[in-house]
Amino acid sequence: MLTANDPNRKSWVKTSDTTDFPIQNLPFGVFLxxxxxxxxxxxxGDTAIDLGGLHQLGFFNDIELPSDVxxxxxxxxxxxxxxxxxxxxxxxxxxxxxxxxxxxxNNEDYKEHILFPVDSVQMLMPVxxxxxxxxxxxxxxxxxxxxxxxxxxxxxxPNWVHMPIGYHGRSSSIIVSGENIRRPKGQxxxxxxxxxxxxxxxxxxxxxxxxxxxxxxxxxGESINVNEAEDYIFGMVLFNDxxxxxxxxxxxxxxxxxxxxxxxxxxxxxxxxxxxxxPYRTASPVQDPKPLxxxxxxxxxxxxxxxxxxxxxxxxxxxxxxxxxxxxxxxNISQQLAHHTSNGCPINVGDMMGSGTISGPTxxxxxxxxxxxxxxxxxxxxxxxxxxxxxxxxxxxxxxxFSDNGELRxxxxxxxxxxxxxx
Ligand code: CA
Numbered sequence: 166m167l168t169a170n171d172p173n174r175k176s177w178v179k180t181s182d183t184t185d186f187p188i189q190n191l192p193f194g195v196f197l198x199x200x201x202x203x204x205x206x207x208x209x210g211d212t213a214i215d216l217g218g219l220h221q222l223g224f225f226n227d228i229e230l231p232s233d234v235x236x237x238x239x240x241x242x243x244x245x246x247x248x249x250x251x252x253x254x255x256x257x258x259x260x261x262x263x264x265x266x267x268x269x270x271n272n273e274d275y276k277e278h279i280l281f282p283v284d285s286v287q288m289l290m291p292v293x294x295x296x297x298x299x300x301x302x303x304x305x306x307x308x309x310x311x312x313x314x315x316x317x318x319x320x321x322x323p324n325w326v327h328m329p330i331g332y333h334g335r336s337s338s339i340i341v342s343g344e345n346i347r348r349p350k351g352q353x354x355x356x357x358x359x360x361x362x363x364x365x366x367x368x369x370x371x372x373x374x375x376x377x378x379x380x381x382x383x384x385x386g387e388s389i390n391v392n393e394a395e396d397y398i399f400g401m402v403l404f405n406d407x408x409x410x411x412x413x414x415x416x417x418x419x420x421x422x423x424x425x426x427x428x429x430x431x432x433x434x435x436x437x438x439x440x441x442x443x444p445y446r447t448a449s450p451v452q453d454p455k456p457l458x459x460x461x462x463x464x465x466x467x468x469x470x471x472x473x474x475x476x477x478x479x480x481x482x483x484x485x486x487x488x489x490x491x492x493x494x495x496x497n498i499s500q501q502l503a504h505h506t507s508n509g510c511p512i513n514v515g516d517m518m519g520s521g522t523i524s525g526p527t528x529x530x531x532x533x534x535x536x537x538x539x540x541x542x543x544x545x546x547x548x549x550x551x552x553x554x555x556x557x558x559x560x561x562x563x564x565x566x567f568s569d570n571g572e573l574r575x576x577x578x579x580x581x582x583x584x585x586x587x588x
Contacts, residue, residue, distance in 0.1 A: 166256070167252065167256070167440055167443060168256045168259060168260070169188075169189065169191055169252075169255040169256045169258070169259035169440070169441075170189055170440070170441070170443060170444065171189070171259070172189060172444070172572050172573045174188055174189065174259060174263055174264075175188070175263070175264040176188035176209050176210075176262045176263065176264060177262060177263075177264045177266075177270045178209040178210055178212050178262055178280075179210060180209060180210030180211075181210065183574070184210045184211075184574075184576075185567055185574070185575060185576025185577060185578050186208045186209055186210055186211075186435075186575070186576070186578070187209070187210075187573065187574070187575060188209055188259055188262055188263070189259075189441065189573055189575060190208075190209075190437060190441050190575040190576070191207050191208075191209070191255050191258050191259060191438075191441065192207060192208060192400070192435035192436055192437045192438065192441065192577075193205065193206075193207055193216075193240055193243070193291065193400070193435070193436050193438070194206055194207070194208065194240075194288055194289075194291050194434050194435045194436060195237075195238060195239060195240065195288070195289045195290070195291050195434075196213055196281075196286040196287060196288050196289060196434075197286060197287040197289060198215075198281055198285070198286050199281075199285055199286075202215075203238045203289065204216065204217040204218065204235060204236060205217060205234075205235040205236075205237060205240060205243060206235075206286075207258055208283060208435060209262055211282060211283045211284070212280050212281070212282065212283065213280070213281045213282070213283045213285075213286045214258070214262075214279060214280060214281075215235075215278070215279050215280075215281070216235040216254075216258070217235035217236040218278050218279045219235075219258075219261070219269075219279055220232070220234070220235050220236075222275060222279075224257070224261055224269070225254065225257060227257075228250065228253045228254060228257060229250075230246070230250070230254075234246070238289065239290070239291065239292050239293040239515065240291050240292050240399075240436065240515070241292055241293050241514050241515045244292070244378070244380050244399045244514050244515065245380065245381055245514050247380065248380070248396055251399065251438060251440070252440055255438065255440060255441075287343075288341060288342065288343065288434035288435075289341060289434070290339070290340075290341045290432075290434075291341075291378075291402075291432075291434060291435070291436050292378055292436070292514075292515035292517075293515050294336040294339055294378075294515045294516060294517045295336060295513045295515060295516060296333070296336055296512070296513065296516045296517075297333070297334040297335060297336040297339060297430070297516070297517040297518075297519070298331050298332070298333055298334065298505060298516070298517070298518050298519065299331060299332055299333075299334045299374075299406060299422075299426070299518075299519035299521060300329050300330065300331040300496065300501050300518065300519060300520055300521040301325075301329075301330040301331060301332075301521040301522075302329050302330075302494045302495055302496035302501065302520055302521045303493060303494055303495065303520075303521055303522055303523050303524050303532065304321075304325075304450070304495040305493065305524040305525060305526055305530075305531075306521065306522040306523070306524035306531075306532060306533070306536065307320075307321055307325055307330075308320050308321060309524060309531065309535075309536045310535065310536070313535070313536075313539070313540045314414075326452075326453075326454060327454070327456065327457065328456075328457075328460065328496075328504055329460075329496035329500055329501045329504045329505075331501070331504075331505065331521075332421050332422055334406075334422075334426060334427060334430065334519070335426075335427040336517065338427055338428055338429050338430060339429075339430050339431075339432060339517060340429060340430070340431050340432075340582070341431070341432060341433075341434050342431060342432065342433050342434055342578075342579060342580040342581050342582070343581060343582075344431070344582065345582065345583045345584070345585050346407060346428070346429040346431070346582055346583075346584060346585065347428075347584075347585050347586070347587055347588055348365050348366055348369055348558060348584060348585070348586055348587040349365075349366050349369075349409050349412070349424070349428040349429075349587070350363065350364060350365050350366065350587050350588075351363070351366060351409060351411075351412035351416075351424050351425065352412065352415060352416070353366075353367070353411040353412055353414075353415050354414075354415045361415060365586075365587040366409035366410075366411055366412055366587075367411050367555070368409065368410035368411040368535075368541070368554075368555045369407070369408075369409055369410075369555050369556040369584065370407070370408045370409070370410050370533050370534045370535050370555055370556065371405050371406075371407065371408070371474065371532075371533060371534060371556070371562050371564075372405065372406035372407070372408055372521075372522040372532060372533050373405070373472055373474050373487060373489055373522060373523050373524075373532030373533065373564060374403075374404040374405065374406050374519045374520045374521060374522060374523060374532070375401050375402065375403060375404050375470070375472070375491055375519075375520050375523070375566065376401065376402055376404040376432060376517045376518055376519045376520065377398050377399075377400070377401045377498050377501075377502075377517075377518050377520075378398070378399045378400055378401070378402065378436060378515060378516070378517060378518075379397055379398060379399065379502070379512045379513070379514065379515070379516040379518065380396075380397050380398070380399055380514050381397075381512075381513060381514045382397055382506060382511050382512035382513070383506070383511060384511060385509060385510070385511045386509040387506075387509060387511075388459075388503070388506045388507050388508075388509060389502055389503055389506040389512075390459075390503060391459065391460055391461065391462040391499050391500055391502075391503035392462055392463055392499070394462075394498070394499035394500075394502040394503050395439055395466075395498075395499060397502060397512070398439055398498060398502065399436065399438065399439075400436040400437050400438040400439060400441075401436070401437055401439070401442070401577075402432045402433045402434075402435070402436055402437070402577065402580070403432065403433035403472075403564045403565070403566050403577050403578075403579065403580040404430060404431070404432055404433075404517075404519050404520070404564075404580070405430065405431040405432075405562060405564055405580050405582060406426065406430045406519055406522070407426075407428065407429045407430060407431070407582075408425060408426055408533070408535075409424075409425040409426075409428065410425070410535055410555065411425075412424055412425035413425030413426065429582075430519070431580050431581075431582045432517075432580055433564075433566075433577050433578055433579060433580040434578070435577065435578055437575065437576075437577055441575055442468045442470075442568065442575075444568075444570055444572075444573060445468045445469045445470065445568035445570060445575075446465045446466075446467070446468055446469075447465055447467060447468060447469045447492050448465045448467070448492075449465070449466060449467045449492070449494065449495065449496075449497045450493070450494075450495050452495065456500070459503060459504075459507055460500050460503060460504060462497070462499050462500060462503075466497040466498065466499045466500070467491065467492050467494060467497040467498070468491055468492065468568065469490065469491070469492050469568055469570075470490060470491035470492070470566050470567070470568050470577075471488070471490055471566065471567055471568070471569070472487075472488070472489045472490060472491060472523060472532075472564065472565070472566045473485055473487070473488050473489075473564070473565045473566070474486050474487040474488075474489075474532075474562065474563075474564050475562070475563045475564075475565070476545075476547065476553065476556075476560055476561070476562055477560065477561040477562075477563070478547065478549060478551070478557075478559070478560060479557075479558075479559030479560065480549065482547065482548050482549040483548065484546075484547040484548040484549075486534075486537060486545055487529065487530060487531060487532060487537060488525075488529060488530055489523050489524060489525045489530040489531075489532050490523070490525060490530075491520070491523060491566075493523055493524070493525045493526070493530075494520055494521075494523060498518070498520075501518060501520075502518065505518070522536075524536060534553065534554065534555055534556065538553070538554040538555070541554040541555065556584055557584070558584055558585065558586040559583070559584065559585075560583070560584050561581060561582065561583040561584070562581070562582055562584075563579045563580065563581035563582075564579060564580050564581075565577070565578070565579045
């Protein structure tokens with residue numbers, strides 16, 4: 166039972182009406198307190214909650230949990246316990262912070278040790294990720310890029326409509342919101358030049374994505390069925406998959422993305438569980454042609470999540486440059502995971518699976534500057550009167566995401582990263 170999702174529940178922890186983190190969200194993250202304590206926690210409104218402390222005080226005694234499961238610097242051990250345990254813990258946290266429940270509410274001493282203003286804690290990488298895979302699952306994005314790189318006739322490769330295309334990325338350069346990145350350097354072939362050059366990237370871009378985080382999968386040689394895939398998915402984060410378009414363009418054939426992608430990917434720090442997203446479940450776009458049998462899933466397997474991208478200049482002027490939605494993705498997360506393991510490739514706890522750039526059908530919903538500026542030919546206007554085709558040093562990008570069904574809003578907060586000059 167998902168008692169934590171009760172839309173009528175109110176918390177004794179004060180929240181604003183527009184918070185991404187009402188008591189019905191209860192995401193999981195890892196944070197560092199001012200006293201140098203690293204702990205696993207959750208969040209209600211602007212209050213970070215130390216789950217390690219709550220466990221030590223006996224608040225989870227009715228759930229079978231290792232005593233140190235929240236006193237870790239990643240969520241991996243907790244995720245390994247499996248979906249029934251994730252659910253029990255979320256339900257119990259909802260109960261502890263319910264406005265009718267006085268056991269913690271009236272204990273000032275306990276509260277002082279358990280609750281922290283979010284501004285006073287530093288969010289850390291929530292999981293240890295051994296492998297990062299990036300898909301390419303937005304038809305609008307694949308069409309736009311295909312038209313720009315290969316022309317309208319060959320925009321979509323013939324395999325694209327039959328399976329979720331993906332590649333293996335680098336987990337070593339996944340960073341958490343708030344960390345800055347350096348403009349990457351690399352080899353490019355300037356237009357009309359007869360030999361390549363090496364230097365700072367001149368076409369630094371974002372990719373508006375989300376990523377799902379897995380639990381342990383099956384043994385090597387076994388596959389995860391499309392209709393059981395959600396049991397192996399812990400939750401989701403916002404994901405900005407940084408891209409150096411000039412490096413990418415020169416290196417990508419014949420083996421695909423490499424150094425144009427591997428220098429950084431940024432994630433939001435709070436992992437929102439699939440359980441919390443349940444009220445926002447919705448249908449994916451109609452798939453025509455019909456997928457092969459192993460990719461056909463029952464019911465709605467995607468979620469209605471609004472995604473906004475903001476560019477802030479070094480001087481502090483902010484402009485919303487895109488507004489898209491997770492539900493536009495042609496291939497859903499269950500199909501992605503089923504396809505990924507269909508050859509018997511195992512997944513591990515903490516693996517990160519990027520959705521691919523999520524572009525919507527309209528020009529203001531494109532998920533990259535490559536598309537928003539149409540290959541650099543249509544500069545993007547900013548609120549200070551300047552324009553961008555690609556990013557400048559000093560620019561910051563933040564992606565925000567939230568679901569709202571009219572009854573309840575839950576969100577992901579943001580992933581925010583600033584671009585520093587090349588070394
Ligand atoms: Ca990507």
